[in-house]
Every structure is written in C-alpha cells, then in structure tokens.
Amino acid sequence: MKPDRVVVGTSSDKAKKVMTALYEPFVRQGNPIIFMDERSAEMTKYAANSYLATRISFMNEIANLCERLGADVDMVRKGMGSDSRIGKRFLFPGVGYGGSCFPKDVQALAKSAQENEYDFKILKAVMHVNDLQKEILSSKISQYFNDDLSGKTIGVWGLAFKPNTDDIREAPALTIIARLLHKGAKVKAYDPEAMENVKQIFGDKIEFSANEYDAIQGVDALAIVTEWNEFRTPDFDKMKQIMNAPVIFDGRNIYDVQVTRDLGDIGDEAFVSEVFTKYGITHVVHLAAESHVDRSIKDPLVFIKTNVLGTANLLQVAKNHWHGNYEGKLFYHVSTDEVYGSLNMGFDLFTEKTPYDPRSPYSASKASSDHFVRAFYHTYHMPVVISNCSNNYGPNHFPEKLIPLFINNIIQKKPLPVYGKGENVRDWLYVEDHARAIDTILHKGKHGETYNIGGHNEWTNIDLIKLLCDTMDKKLGRSVGESRNLISYVTDRAGHDLRYAIDASKIEVELDWVPVETFESGIDKTIDWYLNNQEWLEHVTTGAYQEYYQKMYQE
Incomplete structure (x- = not known):
C-alpha cells in the first residue's frame, strides 16, 4: 500500500500510538497519518469519495454538453487537468460510476444530511x-x-x-x-x-x-x-x-474517435476522398491488401475488390485531389514478389525486370494493381514508386501465415500441417527491415521505378519448420525432437509456387539499404515475442479463426 494519507478517528492516546506503529511502514515517504475525532474521520471518508463522485458526474455532464456543442471532451479534459488547481484524476467521462465505495458513501452522506434536515442539493444532483x-x-x-x-x-x-x-x-x-x-x-x-x-x-x-x-x-x-x-x-x-x-x-x-472513423474501406471513394480533403494528403504509402494465398483460393472476388478496385480507387482519388499539381506528391505502392511467378531450384533470382507470371488469385490481383499504378504514372504522370518484397515475418503477424501459425501450433502441441513434401522455397524478410526499406524508398526512391526488397534468407518450408521446432523445444524446455513429432503432411496447395528468391541489389546499390537482421536473429526475436504475448495469440486464434483453420487444414 502507498496511501496519500492515513486518516484515523480516535481520541485515545494509546490508540494513536498503536495506529502510528501499525501504519508507519506505509508512510515512510512522508505521507501523513492524520488523527482526528471519530465523527470528523467518518465525514472525511464520505466527503472525499463524494467529491470524487461529483467530479465524475460533472465531467459526464460536460461530455453530454460537448456532444451537443461539437466540442471534443477529451481535449476539454486535458485542458482542465493541466490546471494544477484541478489536477488530472477523476476527469474521465463515461457510463457512470459504480462499485462499493462511491455509491454507498454518496448515499450515506446524503442520508446523513437529510437526517439532520440539510438539503444537500449537489449530492442529489450527483446521484441523479x-x-x-x-x-x-x-x-x-x-x-x-x-x-x-x-x-x-x-x-x-x-x-x-x-x-x-x-x-x-x-x-x-x-x-x-x-x-x-x-x-x-x-x-x-x-x-x-x-x-x-x-x-x-x-x-x-x-x-x-x-x-x-x-x-x-x-x-x-x-x-x-x-x-x-x-x-x-x-x-x-x-x-x-x-x-x-x-x-x-x-x-x-x-x-481516438478520429482514428476509428478513419478506419475505412479503400474501395469507398467517398470515404477516401473525405480523408484526402480532411488531411490534405500529399503522400500515399499503400499497404492495404488482402494478402493470403489460401484465402484467395477460397474467395478470389474479395481480393479483386480490395487489391484491384481498391488500388484503382486510391489512384483515382489521388489524381482528382492533386489536380495535376504533383510537386511534393507521391503514390507509393507496396507489392509482393509473388507477381513474378515461380522459380526453378537453382540460382536464378527475381529482378525488377523479371516478367510478371502470377499463379494464384492473390498474386494476380497484386500484379493487376501494380499495372494500374504504372498506368497512372505513364498516362497522368503521377509520381509513383513500387516495391516488391519477399515473405515477411516478425511480431504481431496474424497466425494464418506459416511462421506464426506454426509457432502457435507448437505452443499448443497441435499438428503442423506441411503442404506437399515441404520442399517449396521462400526468401524471408524481417518486418522491421522491410519497414526501414519502405522508409528509404519513400524518401530516396526515383519516381516511376520499382525496387525489390529481399532478406537474403532462402529456406525450404520443411527446413524452416524443423528450425522452429528445435528452437522452441529449447525455449519451452521440451525434449529434443518433441515438436518435430507434430509435423504432418497435407495435400499440396493448388498452384503452389516452387521457389521465390529476390535480387535486392538495386535498392542496396542505389539507395544504400541492406537488411540488418539475419534469419537466425530475426526468428529468435519473433519466437520470443509470441512466447511473451500468448494472451494476444489466444485472443486472435479463437472464434472465427477456429472456423477458418478447420476449413483450411482439417476438412
């Protein structure tokens, strides 16, 4: 306990000594023990809690009035709280106070006033x-x-x-x-x-x-x-x-009301246009996309609506708002290496000149969006850049993707469903390295150019999964090889590309970007994040996720 003060109601010197000794450990920081008569101590408790309840009811009334006047009660609260005479606490409006202390003490003080023939109008208003x-x-x-x-x-x-x-x-x-x-x-x-x-x-x-x-x-x-x-x-x-x-x-x-209001659909032209007008948008960094191949196979139209039509809508709104005045403007489109298709085993790499050859509804939708961005560059001279990245991994990754999915299943000791023989190869990029690359391209990229972003980390799926198993066995204190026993092989994904591998030399040479994380350091950080945030993981893998998982891997 770290009380602001200790209030004791007594007139007994002996009781004062006992209470002082009892509470001394809790007031070593100099907060006082205040002795007073019993009636005053009781009144102090009732008055303190009733005053705090009054602050809450007052702020709720202010919030209701702010709503009618168009004022922002949160800003009003901050303005009031910055006044040292008022302070910041108990100024948060809401749905009313409850619990055992405030209602009971307010009612007790009001009743005491009534019994003593005093009309305590403020307390009546607080309760009402x-x-x-x-x-x-x-x-x-x-x-x-x-x-x-x-x-x-x-x-x-x-x-x-x-x-x-x-x-x-x-x-x-x-x-x-x-x-x-x-x-x-x-x-x-x-x-x-x-x-x-x-x-x-x-x-x-x-x-x-x-x-x-x-x-x-x-x-x-x-x-x-x-x-x-x-x-x-x-x-x-x-x-x-x-x-x-x-x-x-x-x-x-x-x-934040503004944040929640601005969580709109990029396919909604009126909404996007409102955002452009409201904030005077000069730079668009477009990462909004449906991004999972398995989902695209189940429902390709959703991917077309968001990735193709949504991108076209963003481009159109940007063109209309910028009115051909492109000075200080940029449309940055973030895309994927999957638009290039599939590589054979060997040493070939995707470059910025590799012809497009999408093999899934997802990659086809992203390829189409890339083409629309380039079309607006050539047709309307809109300043654009495009980046195509390899597979990302890291914290906060939704567990429909391979690495977080398998981390979660290993934690839960659930089967690890491997497509085919697990021989497909992917190039892995730590998410913070990708974020740094995006920032670099945003500030240094040349208009009309494409930049490939890769992590220089090619792994077959099965080797990656075995690494996850072995690393997590150590971190979870399990016997060697225990998690490998969870590996099971399922029917291969339709149109499963064999190999992706990025040549990132252009961004490295022209813009001086290189990935910082090795795969070993990045995967270690990633596993630790999920192990330290299992409550988050549990929350996002319930309800609708269970239905999705059942359809994808168990039916």
Whole structure:
C-alpha cells in the first residue's frame, strides 16, 4: 500500500500510538497519518469519495454538453487537468460510476444530511446524473437503430464496475444490459473477471463469450462498458471482418474517435476522398491488401475488390485531389514478389525486370494493381514508386501465415500441417527491415521505378519448420525432437509456387539499404515475442479463426 494519507478517528492516546506503529511502514515517504475525532474521520471518508463522485458526474455532464456543442471532451479534459488547481484524476467521462465505495458513501452522506434536515442539493444532483448516465449508452444504441432493437445483437465488452476486479456492485453494465434486453436486443458479453457474478443475475438471458472477439462475432454493434487494458488496442481489421457492422459505442472513451472513423474501406471513394480533403494528403504509402494465398483460393472476388478496385480507387482519388499539381506528391505502392511467378531450384533470382507470371488469385490481383499504378504514372504522370518484397515475418503477424501459425501450433502441441513434401522455397524478410526499406524508398526512391526488397534468407518450408521446432523445444524446455513429432503432411496447395528468391541489389546499390537482421536473429526475436504475448495469440486464434483453420487444414 502507498496511501496519500492515513486518516484515523480516535481520541485515545494509546490508540494513536498503536495506529502510528501499525501504519508507519506505509508512510515512510512522508505521507501523513492524520488523527482526528471519530465523527470528523467518518465525514472525511464520505466527503472525499463524494467529491470524487461529483467530479465524475460533472465531467459526464460536460461530455453530454460537448456532444451537443461539437466540442471534443477529451481535449476539454486535458485542458482542465493541466490546471494544477484541478489536477488530472477523476476527469474521465463515461457510463457512470459504480462499485462499493462511491455509491454507498454518496448515499450515506446524503442520508446523513437529510437526517439532520440539510438539503444537500449537489449530492442529489450527483446521484441523479449518475443514474441517468447509466441509461445514456443504451439509449444511444436504441436511437441508432431507430428505436427498434428486435432481432439485433449487441456485444458488450466489460461487466465489472471498473477494470481489474470482478466486482459488479452498482456496475453500469447491469443497467445497460437490462435496458437492451427490455428493448428486444440479444446480448453477447465478455469480461475477463466478472462473468460468473453476472451469470447469477441474468442467467441464460444473455450469452457469455470466451473472449472479446467471440463476443462480437456476428453482432450489429459493440458497447464498451469497462475499460480493461485488453480492450484498448484490439485488432480493428479483425473486428470489421467478424461484426455484422463496424459500429462501436465507446462508453469509456478509450478510442481516438478520429482514428476509428478513419478506419475505412479503400474501395469507398467517398470515404477516401473525405480523408484526402480532411488531411490534405500529399503522400500515399499503400499497404492495404488482402494478402493470403489460401484465402484467395477460397474467395478470389474479395481480393479483386480490395487489391484491384481498391488500388484503382486510391489512384483515382489521388489524381482528382492533386489536380495535376504533383510537386511534393507521391503514390507509393507496396507489392509482393509473388507477381513474378515461380522459380526453378537453382540460382536464378527475381529482378525488377523479371516478367510478371502470377499463379494464384492473390498474386494476380497484386500484379493487376501494380499495372494500374504504372498506368497512372505513364498516362497522368503521377509520381509513383513500387516495391516488391519477399515473405515477411516478425511480431504481431496474424497466425494464418506459416511462421506464426506454426509457432502457435507448437505452443499448443497441435499438428503442423506441411503442404506437399515441404520442399517449396521462400526468401524471408524481417518486418522491421522491410519497414526501414519502405522508409528509404519513400524518401530516396526515383519516381516511376520499382525496387525489390529481399532478406537474403532462402529456406525450404520443411527446413524452416524443423528450425522452429528445435528452437522452441529449447525455449519451452521440451525434449529434443518433441515438436518435430507434430509435423504432418497435407495435400499440396493448388498452384503452389516452387521457389521465390529476390535480387535486392538495386535498392542496396542505389539507395544504400541492406537488411540488418539475419534469419537466425530475426526468428529468435519473433519466437520470443509470441512466447511473451500468448494472451494476444489466444485472443486472435479463437472464434472465427477456429472456423477458418478447420476449413483450411482439417476438412
């Protein structure tokens, strides 16, 4: 404990000595032990918590007014909090306070005032505002759906009254869920700690989910009710994929409104045009793409829509906004070595002059987008550069790709599904080396040019998988060869390219870029990241991912 102060109510000298000795270890930093009479000590506790509750209700009222005036309450909060007379704490608006302390102490102080025939108007307002605040979020959700929630499913993230507890006493989530159910909605909820307690209240009236992503599978909207840390940095792309509609009601203001609003579809011309206008875009670094070959085989149209039409839309919007004034402008298109097709075993490498020969719907869609970029360069003289990179690996890689998929399966002791005989060869590039290359090309690249980016790390799939197995056996304390026993061979992928290998000499000579990471150092960092972030890994490999994995590797 590191209390700001210790308040003790007593008139006994003996009690003062005992309490001083008891609390002395906790106030060694100079924070005081304050002795006073019992009545004043009790009043101090009630007054302190009631004052903090008042700050919360006041900020909730300010937030409601800001919404009507078009002001940014987060900026207002920062402006207020920078005043040393006010301070930064307890200025975060939200869905109302709960728990055992604030509601109980506010009510106790109000009742004490009433019993002593004092009309404590501010406390009455604090309680009234808090009650109303718990209803605002559900009202906003209802209004969004034209006051008809029948047939709608709402996901709820957070049930406890605050993070890092299972305490649901006076929790706003209880009021919000009750109102949603009353209006005919179905509710799917997730909380890391409090679900068992909430089950005792709602039983089977709501669906309790295994994790936050399961809670939004197929929902029409999401309500953020408790600000758990794991809710602060979700995979927004994944959320958009699994929700019926990307609608979030952020009851705790944990997301930057502008960031979430700007998470749009590159195929939406109006949206992209709005972003160009709003931010005065001068440089586009285009990495947005559907990128997994297996998925492209299952559903090629999705890849055509994003990779081909989405790229064409970005180019068209850029052309319209730049109006032929290309000074200080650049469209940088990030592509893949897969557009070049497949190499035979040996020493041949893909160069920037290698003819295009895409073999999968994915590589065909990327080849088409490359051609559109070059067409805008030649037709409209738009300044462009293109880079084609080899296979990336590193932290935060979604486990549909080979390396994170197999790391996850090794951790879980699941089979390692190897296509064919595992003889296909790939050139591996650590993601931070790729990021440095992108930055180099952005600032030094010549307009109209293409640059190949490679890691100089050719590995057959089977050799790479064995390396992963052996390295992880050591890190996990398993016996030598234990993870290799998980290797299983499955039917080869349709149109599986034999070998990719990049000649990156052009970027190395002309722009002075070389990869920093060896494969051994990069793979070691990558494995360590996944081992240290298994909670993240568990979150992204549940729900829809399990269905995807079943279709890809087990059916």
